[in-house]
Structure formats: C-alpha cells, structure tokens
Amino acid sequence: MGILLVVLVCVIVIYIFSQKNKTSYVESNLIPGEKVLYKTGLHWVVLVGPIVVGVFFGLAGLGSFLIGSIRDKKDEPMTGVVYIIIAAVCVLLGFLGRKVAEMAVTIKRVIIKTGLLRRRTFELLLSKVESISVDEGLLGRMLGYGTVIVRGTGGTPEPFSRVEHPLELRRQVRQQIETSEQNKLTSQKLHA
Secondary structure (H helix, E strand, O other): HHHHHHHHHHHHHHHHHHHHOOOOHHHHHOOOOOOOEEEEOOOOOHHHHHHHHHHHHHHHHHHHHHHHHOOOHHHHHHHHHHHHHHHHHHHHHHHHHHOOOOEEOOOOOOEEEEEEOOOOOEEEEEEEEEEEEEOOOOOHHHHEEEEEEEEOOOOEEEEEEEEHHHHHHHHEEEEEEEHHHHHHHHHHHHHH
C-alpha cells in the first residue's frame, strides 16, 4: 500500500510540473477574435476539508512513527510514514483541485471547467444565457464565495459551488450580455 501511495504522489508531482508552462483550458479554447474579460476560480474554503483530513492523518502518522521508534517496533514507524503520505496526498489533491478549476467570461461565452481526475466543462454562448443566479450562505457572504447557477435557454440549471467572487462573476456576465445586445442593435440600425 505504501508503494502505491508513493507512486500516486510522484504522478501528482509530475502532473504539477508538466502543467507549469501550459496555457489554461480557457485560453486554449478561445474562438478566434474572442478575449477573456473576467476570470475567477474556486474559493480557498475548498481547502478546509483536505487540510483537516491531512492534519488528522499527519498527526496520527507522526504519533505512530514516534511511538514506534521509541518502542523499537518495526511496523509502527512504517505505518506512520504511510499515514503521513496519505496526509500529503489529501492536501495536495485539495490544492490541485482548486488550481485546475477555471471560470471565465469572454466577449462571447461563459466558460467553466472543474475537476482534476474527472473533468467537467460547461460552455454557453452569452446569447443563450437565460439566467444566472447566486446562492450565498452567511459564511459565504462573509468570506466571498457562493454557488453560481447558470441556466441556458431551455436548459437545466448548472450549479457551480464555492465560486470565488460569485456576485462579480454574475455582474460580468450581465454586463457582457448588455454590451452584446447594444452592439447588435447598433449594427441593425446601421444596416437599416
């Protein structure tokens, strides 16, 4: 089991370093002439769970390692090392999960990508946005995160939880929809 965890940590570290010079999902999927107006991601609150689990396993591993070393038992220090590796993997996966989530408003679309091992993407033309709503609890209002729910024309609502600055994301979408509609009206008046 310990070897499997070490291999998993190595794969994750290699993934991190291989992604350093790559462009983001949003940047690599822009339509010609499209530019990003606003970007956000997941709030730091998504790290609380992985850090709590990591601290729990880290302390258990440290305790097992130290007690096993004092008692001169061969199994307990190794168990401690395995727990410490589990702690590191939990925290690392939390940070990576936050880092890979992207949410952007462009001049033409809303683009959202989440997920590390399993990717979820959502792209919607601004002209097809029926509504965008924000759900913030008390803690979310104080810390600046919430759930953004995007509904496309005739589509089902798509919720995205723990989004950083959700009200600003909604404002940017609304502002760009308004700008697009004004540009369309101006263009129609010129051709009439």
